[in-house]
Amino acid sequence: MVNEETVFDVCDVSFAYEEKQPALEHVSLKVPAGESLVILGANGSGKSTLLNLLDGLYFPVRGTIAAFGKPLTEEALRDDEFNFSFRRRVGLVFQDSDVQLFSASVLDEVAFAPLQLGLAREEVNRRVEAALAALRIEKLRDRAPHRLSGGEKRRVALASLLTLQPDVWLMDEPTTGLDPRSQSWLIEFILEQRKQGRTMIVATHDLSVTEEIATSICVFSEDHQIVASGMPSDILNDHDLLHRCNLSHYHARVIK
Amino acid sequence: MEHTLHGITETLEHALFAEEISARAGLFQSLDARVKVISTLALLIGISFSKNLWVIAAIYLLTLFFAWISAIPADYLIKRVWLTLPFFTGLIVVPALFITPGPALLHLPLGLIITKTGLNTVLFLLLRVSASVSLTLLLILTTRWNMVLSALSVLHLPDVLILILGMTYRYIYLLLRTANDMFLSRKSRTVGYLTTAENQRMLAAISGTLLNKSLNLSSEVYLAMQSRGFRGSIVTLKPFKMNARDWLWLFVFLGIAALAIFLGR
Structure with missing residues (x-):
């Protein structure tokens, strides 16, 4: 699974939802396959926007993004072959599970992606059963997503992507709103995926989670720019940087 | 209220x-x-x-x-x-x-x-x-509502229509809960009685906010569908x-x- 391929090559990308309100400014980064990259940044710094761009949902107003060595553009995604191959390889876990879980039942939700991407029914059924078992949500299969707890919704959201067996996981604030047990379980899930050689790109402002899962970190300032990137030990010990980027405060205490 | x-x-x-x-x-x-x-x-x-x-x-x-x-x-x-x-x-x-x-x-x-x-x-x-x-x-x-919807496929209703019906039902509950929270939040900050005009203004404000939220939600849901391969037509499981x-x-x-x-x- 692990190879030297560069999964994403982001080159001087800027993006704005509305004119004169930049969401990303001159962002550049490279993500090698198998890396577990944590994108650290305060609320509104542009982390979610970057994940949406990496998932080909929005496109830069300036700069370029390449995925698996090919340009990731609106035009490229109109091509069926590239679209199918890209969507099969990259999965995005949205911050709000209610957005991601739009089907009438858990079973429909988990089967949605492999069905849309044209997998054979037998293969879809096999993957659905495997994903439900892996996330221990077999009993929820006929339940409506809006009846689930926050932790259950997050498991279903992960199962809905696990059926794709993506090479790259994009996760937007995955631990937000989860109780400690669900958070711990989610960290184990990420570590397991990492162990299997998947590329993990996780946007968060939770430093304790970052410490557990990151092999590298890039930090967003509140000006929507990447102001630092490097090894977790270097970034997480730079208290001045974290404070400047609104990622820690003077009252913060780490309870060991 | x-x-x-x-x-x-x-x-x-x-x-x-x-x-x-x-x-x-x-x-x-x-x-x-x-x-x-x-x-x-x-x-x-x-x-x-x-x-x-x-x-x-x-x-x-x-x-x-x-x-x-x-x-x-x-x-x-x-x-x-x-x-x-x-x-x-x-x-x-x-x-x-x-x-x-x-x-x-x-x-x-x-x-x-x-x-x-x-x-x-x-x-x-x-x-x-x-x-x-x-x-x-x-x-x-x-x-269960989702089973009723899936069963409608025997009447040869288009899958995309069944999906839309399911999403409508699913998100009505989310918006109902949001509306409930908004009314409760308003109630917790209301002292004394509101006049009819004040009540109408509050109701209009809540309706407007809900409409705005539902529009944002619908565009985000569309992105989530696109992210998992949706390109306009739909394929569903028929678990019967x-x-x-x-x-x-x-x-x-x-x-x-x-x-x-x-x-x-």
């Missing part, structure tokens, strides 16, 4: 109760959703085509019996139908008592006359509506398996519907 909050809570409670009933052990709960959808439709057609009051009454009683053996409290179905029926159907049928031409049955003051044909028409309509609503309630109470018992009950219900049409012709 209290009234709106009560309404929202009641709707959410009804949904919860329906889900609880659909999980109980009972005849209707044990049948394939497609059998229930086809049987309900066949019986509804039977009710509509039958011109015999006794036949329609028999189907209504049969529906109550099926509800009873499907672990639905008898009074629940009767109350839900007969407490709302007079408001909707009653308003339409009352004039028919007097204006339908026919032999006089009862003379009332002010020169009003209830005709035999008028009474017959009213009884037909009331029984037809109560039997039809009870049957539909029986289907909805004993079947008919067994011998399902086939047997399907023939029983179709037989009852055919008999209703034959006897009531």
Whole structure:
């Protein structure tokens, strides 16, 4: 699974939802396959926007993004072959599970992606059963997503992507709103995926989670720019940087 | 505000109760959703085509019996139908008592006359509506909504329409909860009484915010669908398996519907 391929090559990308309100400014980064990259940044710094761009949902107003060595553009995604191959390889876990879980039942939700991407029914059924078992949500299969707890919704959201067996996981604030047990379980899930050689790109402002899962970190300032990137030990010990980027405060205490 | 909050809570409670009933052990709960959808439709057609009051009454009683053996409290179905029926159907049928031409049955003051044909028409309509609503309630109470939707595929409804219906139902609850939170938050900050104008302003503000939220939600949901391969057409699982018992009950219900049409012709 692990190879030297560069999964994403982001080159001087800027993006704005509305004119004169930049969401990303001159962002550049490279993500090698198998890396577990944590994108650290305060609320509104542009982390979610970057994940949406990496998932080909929005496109830069300036700069370029390449995925698996090919340009990731609106035009490229109109091509069926590239679209199918890209969507099969990259999965995005949205911050709000209610957005991601739009089907009438858990079973429909988990089967949605492999069905849309044209997998054979037998293969879809096999993957659905495997994903439900892996996330221990077999009993929820006929339940409506809006009846689930926050932790259950997050498991279903992960199962809905696990059926794709993506090479790259994009996760937007995955631990937000989860109780400690669900958070711990989610960290184990990420570590397991990492162990299997998947590329993990996780946007968060939770430093304790970052410490557990990151092999590298890039930090967003509140000006929507990447102001630092490097090894977790270097970034997480730079208290001045974290404070400047609104990622820690003077009252913060780490309870060991 | 209290009234709106009560309404929202009641709707959410009804949904919860329906889900609880659909999980109980009972005849209707044990049948394939497609059998229930086809049987309900066949019986509804039977009710509509039958011109015999006794036949329609028999189907209504049969529906109550099926509800009873499907672990639905008898009074629940009767109350839900007969407490709302007079408001909707009653308003339409009352004039028919007097204006339908026919032999006089009862003379009332002010020169009003209830005709035999008028009474017959009213009884037909009331029984037809109560039997039809009870049957539909029986289907909805004993079947999870997602299974009802999936079963609609046997009627060759387009998959994308079924998906939209499912999403509508799913997100109505999310928006209902949001509305509930907004009303509660407003209530917690309200001291004293609000004038009608203030109430209207608050309601307009909440409606506007909800509309805005629903628009944002819909564009985000579309992105989530795109992210997992949606490109305009939809493919769905059809998780159904008919067994011998399902086939047997399907023939029983179709037989009852055919008999209703034959006897009531």
